[in-house]
Amino acid sequence: MKRVTAICAVVAVALLASVNAHAVNVGNIVVKRGVADTVYKAKHLVVGMADPGAEFKVNGNNVKAYKTGTWGIELQLQPGDNAIKIEDAAGSTSFNVFYSTTPKAVKRDLAKEAAEAEKLKFYPANLMVVTKKYAYLNYGAGTDRLGGAKINYLPEGIKMYADAENENLYRVRLSQNRYAYIPKSQVEVAGKWAPESDFMQSNVVLSESSSVYNAGDFDRVSIGVEDKRPYIVKEYNDPHRIVVDLYGVQCNSNWLTHKGGLKSVDHIDVESIDSDVTRITVYLKTKSSWGFTMDYKGGSLNLDIKHVPDQLYLKNLTIGIDAGHGGPESNGAVGLSGLKEKDMTLAMAIALKNILEKQGAKVVLSRDSDVGMTIRERQDKFIENKVDIVLSIHCNAGGGPLSSLGTSTYYRYNVYKPLAENILGYLTNMDGVNSFGMVGNFNFSLSAITDFPCVLVETLFISSLKEEEMLADPAFRQNMMENVAKGLSDYVKECRIAEGQAKK
Numbered sequence: 001m002k003r004v005t006a007i008c009a010v011v012a013v014a015l016l017a018s019v020n021a022h023a024v025n026v027g028n029i030v031v032k033r034g035v036a037d038t039v040y041k042a043k044h045l046v047v048g049m050a051d052p053g054a055e056f057k058v059n060g061n062n063v064k065a066y067k068t069g070t071w072g073i074e075l076q077l078q079p080g081d082n083a084i085k086i087e088d089a090a091g092s093t094s095f096n097v098f099y100s101t102t103p104k105a106v107k108r109d110l111a112k113e114a115a116e117a118e119k120l121k122f123y124p125a126n127l128m129v130v131t132k133k134y135a136y137l138n139y140g141a142g143t144d145r146l147g148g149a150k151i152n153y154l155p156e157g158i159k160m161y162a163d164a165e166n167e168n169l170y171r172v173r174l175s176q177n178r179y180a181y182i183p184k185s186q187v188e189v190a191g192k193w194a195p196e197s198d199f200m201q202s203n204v205v206l207s208e209s210s211s212v213y214n215a216g217d218f219d220r221v222s223i224g225v226e227d228k229r230p231y232i233v234k235e236y237n238d239p240h241r242i243v244v245d246l247y248g249v250q251c252n253s254n255w256l257t258h259k260g261g262l263k264s265v266d267h268i269d270v271e272s273i274d275s276d277v278t279r280i281t282v283y284l285k286t287k288s289s290w291g292f293t294m295d296y297k298g299g300s301l302n303l304d305i306k307h308v309p310d311q312l313y314l315k316n317l318t319i320g321i322d323a324g325h326g327g328p329e330s331n332g333a334v335g336l337s338g339l340k341e342k343d344m345t346l347a348m349a350i351a352l353k354n355i356l357e358k359q360g361a362k363v364v365l366s367r368d369s370d371v372g373m374t375i376r377e378r379q380d381k382f383i384e385n386k387v388d389i390v391l392s393i394h395c396n397a398g399g400g401p402l403s404s405l406g407t408s409t410y411y412r413y414n415v416y417k418p419l420a421e422n423i424l425g426y427l428t429n430m431d432g433v434n435s436f437g438m439v440g441n442f443n444f445s446l447s448a449i450t451d452f453p454c455v456l457v458e459t460l461f462i463s464s465l466k467e468e469e470m471l472a473d474p475a476f477r478q479n480m481m482e483n484v485a486k487g488l489s490d491y492v493k494e495c496r497i498a499e500g501q502a503k504k
Contacts, residue, residue: 024086024093024095025093026086026087026088026090026091026092026093027088027090027091028050028051028054029048029049029050029054029056029071029086029088030048030049030050031046031047031048031086031095032047032048032049032336033045033046033047033048033401034046034047034048034084034097035095035097036097037097037098038097038098038099038100039077039097039098039099039100040099040100040101040102040103040104041077041099042076042077042078042099043074043075043076043077044074044075044076044077044082044097044099045072045073045074045075045400045401045402046058046072046073046074046075046084047070047071047072047073047336047401047402047465048070048071048072049065049069049070049071049336049337050065050069050071051065051069052065052066052067052068052069053065053067054071054088055088056086056087056088057085057086057087057088058073058075058084058085058086059075059083059084059085060085061073066337066465066466066468066469067469067472067473068335068336068337068339068465068468068469068472069337070335070336070337070401070465070468070469071465072401072402072465073402074402077097077099078099079099079100079101080098080099081096081097081098082096082097082098082099083095083096084096084097119166119167119168120141120166120167121166122141122164122165122166122169122171123164123165123166124163124164124195125162125163125164125165125170125171126162126163126192126193126194126195127161127162127165127170127189127190127191127192127193128159128160128161128162128189128190128191128192128193129159129160129161129162129170129172129182129187129188129189129190130156130157130158130159130160130187130188130189130190131154131155131156131157131158131160131182131186131187132156132186132187132188133155133156134153134186134376134379135153135154135156135158135182135186135187136150136151136152136153136154136182136183136186136445136448137150137151137152137154137172137180137181137182137230137232138150138151138169138180138181138182138183139151139180139181140181141166141169141171141181144443146443146444146445147183147443147445148169148181148183148443149443150443150445150448151180151232152231152232152233152234152448152450153448153449153450154230154231155228155294155295155296157228157296158228158229158230158296159190159228160172160173160174160182160187160230161173161193161199161203162182162187162193163193163195165184168183168184169181169182169183169184170182170184170187172230173199174230174232174247174248175247175248175274175276175277176199176200176274176275176276177274178247178274178277180230200275200276203248203276204248204249204250204276205225205226205227205229205248205249205250206225206226206249206250206251206252207223207224207225207226207246207249207250207251207252207253207270207278208224208225208226208252208253208299209224209253209254209255209256209257210222210223210224210253210255210256210257210268210270210280211255211256211257211258211259212256212257212258212259212262212265212268212282213259213261213262214259214260214261214262214263215304217306217307218264218292218304218305218306218307219262219263219264219265219304219305219307220302220303220304220305221265221268221280221282221302221303221304221305222300222301222302222303223244223246223253223280223300223301223302223303224253224299224300225246225249225296225299225300225301226299228296228301229246229247229248229249230247230248231244231245231246231247231294231301232244232245232247233245233294233303233450235289235292235413235414235415235450236414236415237414237415239283239284240283240284240286240287240289240415241281241282241283241284242281242282242284242292242303242305243279243280243281243282244279244280244281244282244294244301244303245273245277245278245279246277246278246279246280246301247276247277248276249276249277249278250272250275250276250278251270251271251272251278253270253278253280256268256269256270262285263285263286263307263308264284264285264286264305264306264307264308265282265283265284265285265305266283266284266285267283268280268281268282268283269281269283280303282303282305284305286308286499287495287498287499288308288415288495288498288499289413289415289416289453290306290307290308290309290388290452290453291306291450291451291452291453292304292305292306292450292451293450293451294450308495308499309388311501312492312493312495312496312499312501312502313360313492313496314356314359314360314361314488314489314492315359315360315361316360317361317362317388317389317492318361318362318363318364318385318386318387318388319356319361319362319363319364319387319388319389319390319391319488320363320364320365320366320381320382320385320387320389320390320391320452321349321352321353321356321363321364321365321366321390321391321392321393322349322365322366322378322382322390322391322392322393322446323342323345323346323348323349323350323365323366323367323393324341324342324345324392324393324394324395325341325342325345325394326342326345326346326367326370326371326372326373327342327370327371327372327373328372329372330342330372332345332394332395332462333395333396333397333462333463334462335462335463335465335468335471336401336463336465336468337468337472339462339468339471339472341394341395341397341462342370343370344395344459344462344471344477345393345394345395346367346368346369346370347474347477348393348459348477348480348481349365349366349367349393350365350368351477351478351481352391352393352481352484352485353365355481355482355485356485356488359485359489364381364382364385364387366378366381366382375445375446378446379445379446379449379451382451382452383451383452387452388452388453389419389452389453389454389488390446390452390453390454390455391423391454391455391456391457391484391488392444392446392447392454392455392456392457393456393457393459393484394456394457394458394459395458395459395460395461395462395471396408396436396458396459396460396461396462396463397461397462397463398461398463399461399463399464400464401463401464401465402464402465402466403461403464404434404461404464404466404467405434405436405461405464405467406428406433406434406435406436406460406461406467407424407427407428407433407434407435407436407457407458407459407460408424408435408436408437408438408439408457408458409421409423409424409427409438409439409455409456409457409458410438410439410440410442410444410447410455410456410457410458411438411439411440411442411447411454411455411456412440412441412442412443412444412447412448412454413447413450414440415453416453416454416455417438417440418491418494419453419455419487419488419491420438420440420455421438422487422488422490422491422494423455423457423483423484423487423488423491424438424487425487426483426484426486426487426490427457427459427480427483427484427487429483430479430480430483432470433460433480436458436461442456444456457484459471459477459480
């Protein structure tokens with residue numbers, strides 16, 4: 001057993017369920033992590049709380065608490081018992097940590113492992129399923145903490161044949177030679193499917209004549225299709241184009257009518273890339289992307305490509321700002337001092353709103369108080385308010401409490417990489433802010449829709465004691481959001497130049 005000895009101060013020992021260890025106090029100094037009977041690593045972290053700015057010693061090493069009251073130190077242990085002594089002017093206390101060089105025994109719950117493995121297995125389904133609103137396709141059956149790797153969203157009412165299922169997913173057949181996966185929560189079961197039926201005979205429809213015309217705020221590419229079928233859509237640069245692959249559709253589009261007055265679309269092309277896959281390529285006039293939507297209506301699949309704003313200045317744009325998390329059920333990450341991600345993101349979103357409004361922009365917040373919102377509700381609010389760009393503000397977590405990993409930006413589609421790059425550049429020029437990097441193909445649902453450019457900003461790691469202190473400082477948060485605004489402003493300027501609206 002661990003021996004805890006009080007030398008001067010009265011020592012309070014209490015169980016902390018979150019770390020399965022004891023809290024050790026000396027005066028106002030509390031050890032919240034690092035009091036353990038046995039550890040299996042030579043490097044040992046001891047972290048806790050004290051009065052902000054308090055100075056004391058741990059095993060003779062000087063330690064100073066951050067302004068949030070958190071403190072931490074990494075100690076090098078020797079095999080066997082290690083005495084860890086904490087002392088300040090008020091007194092001292094010590095406790096023992098045993099460092100075992102024998103690997104920790106791993107207890108396996110074979111029944112639980114078998115049950116988890118069973119959930120992943122696929123079994124024949126032979127069902128017809130129909131998509132709900134905001135349904136999306138996944139590339140495979142894998143997952144991470146943000147779900148499976150998404151392909152794209154689909155409109156409501158698309159029927160697909162599900163030939164296999166596991167606990168959470170259907171495997172759906174897009175065409176003779178292409179499969180995808182869809183969460184069960186995203187579809188309704190419409191009935192049975194006879195596996196012996198001829199897929200080509202029963203599922204494939206024809207594409208029809210298509211046209212493109214200026215519809216006001218967007219150019220519409222109207223693709224004639226006999227019935228709703230799934231599709232995969234991607235946007236590319238060099239040349240700037242949108243490519244739509246229609247599955248279960250044979251090419252029969254002999255008329256591609258281009259109306260006058262087009263602002264976004266240069267021309268469209270159509271081809272067959274498989275016996276039941278038709279590809280529509282939309283070549284664009286524009287250098288920058290401002291989003292597009294797709295939906296079936298009246299015997300056509302309509303691809304609506306937003307026009308570039310006529311005057312590319314912040315004062316003419318509507319910016320959506322998403323304060324991550326919120327409400328009693330979603331604190332997000334929580335720092336050692338108790339600092340909550342949901343509170344920091346809201347404070348930063350409001351600060352960014354004020355900065356952008358001073359520059360003339362119209363701003364729409366996903367939330368302006370501590371309320372819970374689903375991703376769908378956030379998406380709907382931004383779409384209803386016709387935002388031009390969305391920035392989602394978050395705090396990161398991970399690594400050790402003594403690490404300082406820094407800031408990062410995230411985007412889903414490569415056409416929005418320059419926006420993420422500009423913002424990250426300004427943030428990493430701030431004193432004391434490291435670069436954690438830039439992440440593409442980001443699997444965040446808000447970034448996955450194509451209605452508007454979207455970049456997520458992970459400001460700093462709230463799990464880092466140093467960065468938690470920085471985030472707790474209103475002046476630092478204000479400075480950080482001013483740099484986000486600079487990155488946004490530079491991106492808009494680059495788009496303005498690229499679209500020929502201004503000289504360099």
